[in-house]
Structure formats: C-alpha cells, structure tokens
Amino acid sequence: MKVPIRLKVNGRQYQREVEPRQLLVHFIRDLGGITGTKIGCDTSQCGACTVLLDGVAVKSCTCLTVQADGAAVTTIEGLAPENGLHPLQEAFWNKHGLQCGFCTPGMILASHELLRENPNPSDQEIRHGLEGNFCRCTGYQNIVRAVKEAAATMARK
Amino acid sequence: MATRIFGSGIRRREDPRLITGQATYTDDYVLPGMCHAVMLRSPHAHARIKRIDTSRAKQSPGVLAVFTGADIEGNLNAVPCAWLVPNSDLKVAAYPCIAKDVVHYAGEIVAAVVAENPYQATDAAELIDVEYDPLQAVIDPDKAMQAATPQIHPDVPKNQAFHWTVAGGDLDAAFRDAAVVIKERIVQQRLIPNAIEPRSALAQWSGASGEVTLWNTSQNPHIVRFLCSVVTGVPEDKIRVIATDVGGGFGSKIPSYPADFVTVFCARKLNRPVKWTETRSENYQSTTHGRSHVQEVEVAVDKDGKVLGLRATSWSDMGAYLSTAAPGIPTILHGLMLSGPYTIPAIKEDVYGVYTNTTPVEAYRGAGRPEATFILERIMDKVAAKLGTDPVDVRMKNLIPAFENGHSVATGLVYDSGNYEGALQKLVDHVRYKDLRREQAEARKKGRYLGIGVASYVEICGLGPSQVAGAVGFQGGLWESAIVRFHPTGKVHVFIGANPHGQGEETTFAQIVADEVGVDVNDVKVVHGDTDLTPMGWGTYGSRTTAVGGAALAIATRKIKEKAKVIAAHLLEAAVEDMDYADGKFFVKGSPGKAKSIQDVALMANVAWNMPAGVEAGLEASAFYDPPNFTYPFGAHLAVVEVDAETGQVDVVRYVAVDDCGPQINPVIVEGQVHGGVVQGIGQALWEQAVYDKNGQLLTGSMLDYALPRSDRLPEIEVLSTVTPSPHHPLGVKGIGEAGTIASTVTVYNAVLDALSPFGVETINMPFTPERVWQAIQARRR
Numbered sequence: 001m002k003v004p005i006r007l008k009v010n011g012r013q014y015q016r017e018v019e020p021r022q023l024l025v026h027f028i029r030d031l032g033g034i035t036g037t038k039i040g041c042d043t044s045q046c047g048a049c050t051v052l053l054d055g056v057a058v059k060s061c062t063c064l065t066v067q068a069d070g071a072a073v074t075t076i077e078g079l080a081p082e083n084g085l086h087p088l089q090e091a092f093w094n095k096h097g098l099q100c101g102f103c104t105p106g107m108i109l110a111s112h113e114l115l116r117e118n119p120n121p122s123d124q125e126i127r128h129g130l131e132g133n134f135c136r137c138t139g140y141q142n143i144v145r146a147v148k149e150a151a152a153t154m155a156r157k
Numbered sequence: 158m159a160t161r162i163f164g165s166g167i168r169r170r171e172d173p174r175l176i177t178g179q180a181t182y183t184d185d186y187v188l189p190g191m192c193h194a195v196m197l198r199s200p201h202a203h204a205r206i207k208r209i210d211t212s213r214a215k216q217s218p219g220v221l222a223v224f225t226g227a228d229i230e231g232n233l234n235a236v237p238c239a240w241l242v243p244n245s246d247l248k249v250a251a252y253p254c255i256a257k258d259v260v261h262y263a264g265e266i267v268a269a270v271v272a273e274n275p276y277q278a279t280d281a282a283e284l285i286d287v288e289y290d291p292l293q294a295v296i297d298p299d300k301a302m303q304a305a306t307p308q309i310h311p312d313v314p315k316n317q318a319f320h321w322t323v324a325g326g327d328l329d330a331a332f333r334d335a336a337v338v339i340k341e342r343i344v345q346q347r348l349i350p351n352a353i354e355p356r357s358a359l360a361q362w363s364g365a366s367g368e369v370t371l372w373n374t375s376q377n378p379h380i381v382r383f384l385c386s387v388v389t390g391v392p393e394d395k396i397r398v399i400a401t402d403v404g405g406g407f408g409s410k411i412p413s414y415p416a417d418f419v420t421v422f423c424a425r426k427l428n429r430p431v432k433w434t435e436t437r438s439e440n441y442q443s444t445t446h447g448r449s450h451v452q453e454v455e456v457a458v459d460k461d462g463k464v465l466g467l468r469a470t471s472w473s474d475m476g477a478y479l480s481t482a483a484p485g486i487p488t489i490l491h492g493l494m495l496s497g498p499y500t501i502p503a504i505k506e507d508v509y510g511v512y513t514n515t516t517p518v519e520a521y522r523g524a525g526r527p528e529a530t531f532i533l534e535r536i537m538d539k540v541a542a543k544l545g546t547d548p549v550d551v552r553m554k555n556l557i558p559a560f561e562n563g564h565s566v567a568t569g570l571v572y573d574s575g576n577y578e579g580a581l582q583k584l585v586d587h588v589r590y591k592d593l594r595r596e597q598a599e600a601r602k603k604g605r606y607l608g609i610g611v612a613s614y615v616e617i618c619g620l621g622p623s624q625v626a627g628a629v630g631f632q633g634g635l636w637e638s639a640i641v642r643f644h645p646t647g648k649v650h651v652f653i654g655a656n657p658h659g660q661g662e663e664t665t666f667a668q669i670v671a672d673e674v675g676v677d678v679n680d681v682k683v684v685h686g687d688t689d690l691t692p693m694g695w696g697t698y699g700s701r702t703t704a705v706g707g708a709a710l711a712i713a714t715r716k717i718k719e720k721a722k723v724i725a726a727h728l729l730e731a732a733v734e735d736m737d738y739a740d741g742k743f744f745v746k747g748s749p750g751k752a753k754s755i756q757d758v759a760l761m762a763n764v765a766w767n768m769p770a771g772v773e774a775g776l777e778a779s780a781f782y783d784p785p786n787f788t789y790p791f792g793a794h795l796a797v798v799e800v801d802a803e804t805g806q807v808d809v810v811r812y813v814a815v816d817d818c819g820p821q822i823n824p825v826i827v828e829g830q831v832h833g834g835v836v837q838g839i840g841q842a843l844w845e846q847a848v849y850d851k852n853g854q855l856l857t858g859s860m861l862d863y864a865l866p867r868s869d870r871l872p873e874i875e876v877l878s879t880v881t882p883s884p885h886h887p888l889g890v891k892g893i894g895e896a897g898t899i900a901s902t903v904t905v906y907n908a909v910l911d912a913l914s915p916f917g918v919e920t921i922n923m924p925f926t927p928e929r930v931w932q933a934i935q936a937r938r939r
Contacts, residue, residue: 041859
C-alpha cells in the first residue's frame with residue numbers, strides 16, 4: 001500500500017506516492033538527477049547519505065520518506081545558490097579535503113551541522129563532530145582544516 | 158620566470174564536480190528501460206547445493222528473470238586469475254560466476270534476480286528456496302594444509318594453491334656465524350578494504366550490434382574489458398567499459414568479479430540495461446579482502462647487531478578462489494621485498510598460498526610490502542632489545558648506504574636510488590629523538606606508559622617493466638600510454654589509460670603538460686576511465702599511475718614540443734637548430750622578440766595552411782612507456798603512543814612521516830596521500846580485523862562490527878619529505894599512494910610494544926584492542 005507524501009527537495013516541491021518502508025535516501029536518489037547524496041553502508045555508520053532535513057543534518061538512510069512528509073530537504077546540490085559554492089564546499093576544495101569524493105557530500109553536510117551548533121570549533125571538536133562520517137581516503141586531517149577554514153569564512157560574512 | 162607549475166600545490170581540477178554532487182559514480186547512472194539485479198548469496202561457507210527452487214521468486218511482482226548456476230553454463234566462463242606466478246605449482250580452482258554444485262564461501266553467488274526496481278528484486282531474492290548440505294569449513298590459513306583439514310577443491314590437494322620460494326645468498330653460513338638468532342611469529346590479520354563507494358555494475362546490451370557497455374567501479378577498466386571478453390565471449394572491440402568517477406578502491410576494485418559478468422549476462426538475456434549495486438554487507442562478504450598471512454621468521458644477527466640472514470615461511474590466505482591479481486601479492490610484491498632498506502646478505506622465504514572457505518583475498522593498499530616491512534621492522538626492534546641498544550642505532554647500522562643509480566639486494570631486485578639513512582636522520586632530527594626518549598623516561602616515572610615506534614621502509618612501485626611482468630606470470634603488460642592533443646585554440650586534451658579514482662591525476666597530469674610546454678594548467682583536460690575514448694592502459698594500483706602513466710605523458714608532451722619547435726622555426730623562417738624555448742614560447746636564439754607561442758603553433762598545426770615540408774598536420778602525440786625498472790620510494794616514520802595500563806586503551810599522540818617519492822608534482826596531493834595511507838595503516842594496528850567463526854561466518858559483517866578509523870581517534874600527522882629522484886624516470890618521480898600504509902602499521906605496532914616494554918610484553922596479535930592489550934599486561938602482572 002502506497003502512501004501519499006509532499007516534500008521539498010532543494011526548494012522544489014515533490015508530491016509522490018511511496019511505500020511506507022522506503023528510505024529517504026532512496027526517495028532522493030530516485031527522483032532523477034539528484035544523486036549527490038550517496039549510499040555507503042546499510043547500518044547508518046558511514047554518513048555518506050547525510051542531508052539537511054528542515055535545516056538539521058540527518059543520515060537519510062535512518063529516515064523513512066513518510067517521516068519526512070511536509071519537510072524541506074537540502075542535499076549537496078541545494079547547499080549553495082546555482083553555480084556558486086558554499087564556504088564549506090570552497091574550503092574542502094581549498095584544503096584538499098577530499099580525494100575520491102564519495103563521502104564528501106555527506107561530510108560537507110555533517111560539517112554544516114557542526115558549524116550550525118558550534119560556529120568556532122576547535123580541531124578536537126571538529127573531529128568529534130564528524131566521528132559519524134567515514135572517509136577512507138583523507139585520514140580526516142584536511143577535512144579538519146577545511147572545516148576550520150569554512151568556520152573562519154562564515155564568521156566574516 | 159613564473160613560478161613553476163610542477164611542484165605547485167594547486168587546487169584539484171576534479172573537485173568542483175565532487176563537492177557539488179555532480180560526479181557520476183556507477184550507481185548514479187540511470188538509463189531508459191533500466192532494470193535492477195540483486196545477487197542471492199550463500200549463507201554457508203562450504204556446502205553442497207542440493208536443490209534450488211526459483212519458482213516463487215519468478216512470480217514475485219516486478220520480477221523479469223531469475224538465473225542460477227545452471228542458466229549460465231555455456232554462457233559465462235569461469236573468472237580467470239590473471240597473475241599465474243611461475244615455478245610455484247600453481248593450482249587455479251575454477252571460479253564460477255554463479256555456483257552450481259558447491260559453494261566455497263559465505264557470500265558466493267547462487268542466483269541472480271532481475272526486477273523492475275531494486276526493492277522488488279530484493280524481495281524476490283528472499284523467495285528463492287535453496288537447500289544446502291553444509292560441509293566442514295576451512296578458515297585458518299596456517300592450518301589449511303594440515304592433514305586433518307578437509308580438501309576444499311577436488312583438484313587441489315592439501316588446499317595448497319601454490320608454493321613459491323625466493324632465495325639469495327648463503328643462509329647456512331649466516332646462521333652458522335650468528336651470535337644471536339631471533340624468532341618471531343607474525344599474524345597479518347585479514348582486513349576489509351572499505352572503499353566508501355560500494356561496487357556496482359551497469360550493463361547495456363545493444364542487440365543490433367552485439368555490443369555491451371559496462372559502467373563499472375574499477376581501478377583498471379581496460380583489464381575489465383579484457384576479462385569481460387574472456388568470461389562472456391563478447392569480442393573485446395564490442396565491449397566498452399566506463400569507470401570515470403570511482404569512489405576509492407585500495408585494491409578491492411582491481412579484480413573482475415562474478416557479479417559484474419552476471420550483470421552483463423542479465424542485460425544480454427533481457428536486452429535491457431541492468432544495474433547491480435552491492436550493499437555494504439554484501440561488500441563485506443564478497444568484495445575482496447586484504448592481508449591474511451601467518452608468518453614464521455628467523456633472523457641471524459652478529460654480535461654488533463648486523464643482520465646476516467633471514468628465513469621465513471608464510472601461509473598466505475587466498476580465500477576460496479584466486480582473485481585476479483592475488484597470487485602475486487604475497488610472492489612477488491612481498492617476498493622480493495624482504496631485504497627492505499637493509500643490507501641482508503642471505504634471504505629465503507617459502508610462501509604457501511592456501512585456499513580457505515573465506516572471501517577471496519586481493520591486493521590491499523601496500524599489497525605485500527606492508528607485510529615485508531612489518532617483518533623487518535619487528536626484527537630491528539627485537540635486535541635492539543636483545544642487544545640493549547637503541548632501535549634507531551640498530552637501523553642505522555643495517556641500512557644500505559645512500560646510492561644514486563642501482564643497488565642489488567639478495568632477493569635479486571635492483572633498487573633505483575635511495576638515501577635511507579638520510580630519511581631516518583631527518584626524522585630523528587625533526588622529533589629531537591633523544592629528548593623524546595627523555596620525555597618518555599620522565600613519563601614512566603609518573604606511571605604513564607608512552608611508547609616510541611620507528612620504522613624505515615622501501616617499497617617497490619611503478620609496476621613495472623613488462624618483460625618482468627611476463628617473467629613473473631602477470632597475464633598482461635605493465636606499461637602505460639598517453640595521448641596529448643592540441644586543439645586549434647591551444648587548449649589540450651590528454652587521454653590516459655590508467656584510471657585514477659581519488660588520487661588527483663586530472664590535476665597532476667595537467668601540471669605535467671603545463672610544465673613541459675607552458676600552457677595554462679586550466680587549459681588541459683585529462684580524460685580517463687572510458688575504454689572507447691582512452692588508449693590502452695593497465696590501471697591504477699601499485700602506486701604506478703604517475704610513475705608509469707606520468708612518464709608516458711611527459712614523453713608524449715615532449716614529442717609535441719619537438720614538433721612545435723619545427724613548426725615555429727618554419728613560421729619564423731629560422732633554422733630548427735637556432736630555436737630556443739622558454740615558458741611556452743619558441744623563439745630564435747638571442748631574439749626573444751621573434752617568437753611563436755605554443756598556441757600560435759597549435760593553431761597553425763590544426764589549420765595547416767603553412768606547414769614545413771614533410772610535417773603532418775595536427776598537433777598530437779602519443780607515447781607508450783614501458784619502464785626499464787621499478788621505482789623504489791622510501792622513508793622513515795615515527796609514532797608516539799600512550800597506553801592506559803588500567804584499560805588497555807591505546808592512543809596515538811604523535812605521528813611523523815618522512816617520505817621520499819622523488820620530485821613532487823603537487824605537494825598538497827602528496828601530503829593527502831600520506832595522510833590517508835598512514836591512517837589506513839594505523840587502522841590495521843589498532844582497530845581493523847575481519848573475523849570469521851569456525852563455520853566461516855563473517856562476524857565483522859557490517860560497518861557496525863568492523864572498526865574503521867574515525868576522525869576523533871587520530872592525531873594530526875606531521876608530513877616531511879626528502880627528494881631523491883629516480884634515475885630512470887623521465888620526471889624522476891617514484892609514487893606515493895601506498896607509502897603511508899606500508900610504514901605506519903609497524904610503526905604504531907613498535908610504539909605500542911615499546912610502551913609495554915616495562916611489562917615484558919613481547920608480542921600481541923593485531924589489532925591492539927583494549928582487551929588484548931589489557932590481557933597482555935595482566936598476563937605479565939600475574
């Protein structure tokens with residue numbers, strides 16, 4: 001039995017009928033063309049699927065689509081205005097905070113949450129804040145540097 | 158003169174698409190009419206399939222087809238092993254794409270379901286009824302060859318996949334002259350590579366032309382094309398493999414897998430595009446693992462601490478089948494490296510590759526070299542402990558003195574260049590080693606257990622001369638190729654056969670071209686990962702992309718430069734020998750004003766209105782580079798750890814890496830490779846281990862159970878370097894992708910054992926979980 005839902009993704013309204021068991025991450029990826037949100041595991045460990053749900057970061061594999069009914073979702077594609085970059089995206093680029101890039105969308109959105117809660121974090125606070133997101137390439141060090149730089153940029157704005 | 162682009166830490170050119178969600182990994186592709194495959198995998202490690210009933214699954218909503226082992230017979234050949242190590246009595250057990258009679262590991266495919274969407278396929282897979290007759294499973298590599306152990310494959314007695322030996326020097330003399338003999342048993346635990354992108358395959362069959370396009374998570378798409386042809390029977394020219402954005406590999410995306418070929422088979426049968434993407438749990442069970450060696454080592458040492466000889470036996474787990482490159486890892490990439498950076502006059506190792514009822518084992522970052530480094534660096538610390546000297550002094554005593562062009566070791570290799578003492582000295586100076594030891598002693602007085610670990614290493618990279626590849630049984634070449642194409646506007650396309658998947662060669666390769674002919678780095682686009690667009694290449698692994706592919710690119714670009722010089726001379730009405738070049742301009746010697754830019758030349762070459770006699774139109778060149786030797790990067794690392802003796806908790810409080818990969822094209826990317834590599838190695842030392850129970854069930858079957866390195870458990874890594882160019886490489890570069898992993902596991906191991914030395918702990922099997930450390934301390938306290 002399918003359930004009708006309405007939700008916004010990156011500012012655009014979607015109305016769909018979905019299976020109650022469907023995960024939000026599958027809903028987003030199946031919309032067509034918005035595949036920046038990644039699936040890296042099936043136990044909610046890796047964080048690659050992190051999105052903002054009404055501005056708060058969630059792992060979209062831990063959320064059913066029906067739970068997000070009425071909400072506004074922001075994915076990596078919707079973080080910055082079109083053709084622009086969010087300071088976090090810019091900082092990940094500047095600081096070589098990514099290699100293969102697969103964890104990056106989730107890592108950037110988890111960092112967004114971290115800075116929302118703590119706009120001026122220490123290195124250790126960044127490391128704790130991102131412990132729920134796995135990166136196998138960078139060893140995290142340049143991610144920490146990137147989040148620090150983004151925090152500084154965002155503080156100036 | 159402008160700042161040189163070679164050596165500049167510019168931002169990566171691949172990043173804009175990666176940070177905005179616009180990259181296209183295999184699972185991101187959606188094709189019209191696409192349907193989805195799910196693989197049903199065996200829950201048993203070793204069992205006879207008595208009966209398989211797919212009738213209920215076939216009637217499940219949305220299901221298009223269900224295929225079993227019987228269906229693929231005559232359609233899909235066995236998956237071949239592509240590294241047939243010679244003189245080793247190698248026995249290749251047939252590796253079916255779908256098991257038909259017997260399953261050999263938990264995770265082996267027994268059926269494939271195709272449905273309109275992945276959810277329907279998943280539901281239907283649960284309706285397949287398979288009746289198994291479980292058989293006794295073989296798990297431990299060091300017990301696999303024992304008489305009482307059941308035989309897994311009918312044509313492989315004693316489960317012995319191969320027995321390979323390396324020997325050089327007079328070992329008897331070494332042990333006869335020894336003042337001290339040191340023995341060690343080392344367990345290199347099994348690891349799961351954990352590229353964050355799960356594996357995926359999307360196959361599109363064109364019935365009209367008999368062509369297949371396969372999007373695939375691969376480090377080496379041309380090898381996939383080759384093996385796909387062998388397994389599916391589709392001619393190589395009718396297979397296109399695309400692997401543009403790949404989310405990490407670390408060795409696990411070298412092999413070709415049954416699921417990839419089954420996906421091709423499904424697409425062909427249904428004449429629709431079929432996508433298969435593994436779940437993470439599926440990845441843990443069926444994507445290749447790494448390491449899993451048990452080694453016994455004996456070393457002969459003279460009274461001054463000089464190593465005279467080393468003999469070792471290794472039982473190297475291959476898992477249930479021989480994966481694509483697996484036999485070469487514990488042999489060629491391990492045994493030949495057993496001299497490491499040291500002068501060791503005599504070496505012998507017997508390596509037994511064994512079959513077990515576990516997931517196949519493949520290359521995993523470092524692949525054979527971390528295991529060799531581990532042996533040597535443990536031995537050095539044991540020698541120091543035995544003789545009561547400092548671990549750094551023992552290493553300095555045994556290191557090969559600096560050399561610039563060729564040094565032979567007992568295993569038969571000839572290293573290219575090295576300054577091992579220089580790297581270790583830089584490390585020691587940087588950390589003020591003596592002060593560090595004093596701090597450690599002070600801390601101990603206060604009941605704090607700090608440990609300092611040091612390791613020197615040399616690795617074999619830039620695989621490698623194709624003649625050697627052939628001699629050691631690699632079923633392919635190991636050269637690389639590049640095409641450089643100048644467009645009329647002076648913009649450049651580079652096409653390469655290798656396939657970077659996170660290492661940043663879209664940037665560093667553009668830097669090579671920009672440096673050679675003076676174009677703007679942003680005017681160079683590097684294309685890789687599509688076998689219909691790019692020239693043949695053997696792939697990205699073994700730290701070879703820049704070391705081999707970068708050389709091909711440099712040579713191709715130099716050909717461009719030579720041709721451009723001829724055209725420029727013609728346009729300036731000067732003799733070619735009177736021409737000079739600087740910063741992208743060709744000019745008449747002594748008259749820098751009389752010049753043609755590379756862009757001017759590119760335009761003329763493309764329109765070809767006024768070309769020198771006998772010179773072809775166009776400005777394009779290709780090169781095939783087959784290296785004359787391997788490259789041998791090296792370095793020295795140091796870790797400081799603190800062990801909580803009450804809980805067994807280990808914290809890495811400081812980590813310093815000195816690496817020498819030759820000249821660095823982009824030092825920021827080099828540093829990133831070191832960070833990632835070091836952390837993967839720390840992961841092995843402290844947290845990671847694939848655990849099977851006695852029935853062959855993977856107990857660490859999810860990210861919940863397998864402990865990956867997390868951001869909050871790691872120190873800031875200090876990255877230093879020395880620069881020793883390779884004498885035989887056109888750019889002098891050596892490779893950096895695996896260095897960190899090769900050195901860091903044993904560096905941290907040594908540090909933990911150093912911290913535990915007051916308790917007399919001499920060995921602990923990795924990983925150093927708090928429980929193991931605590932138990933080791935308690936055993937000594939009792």
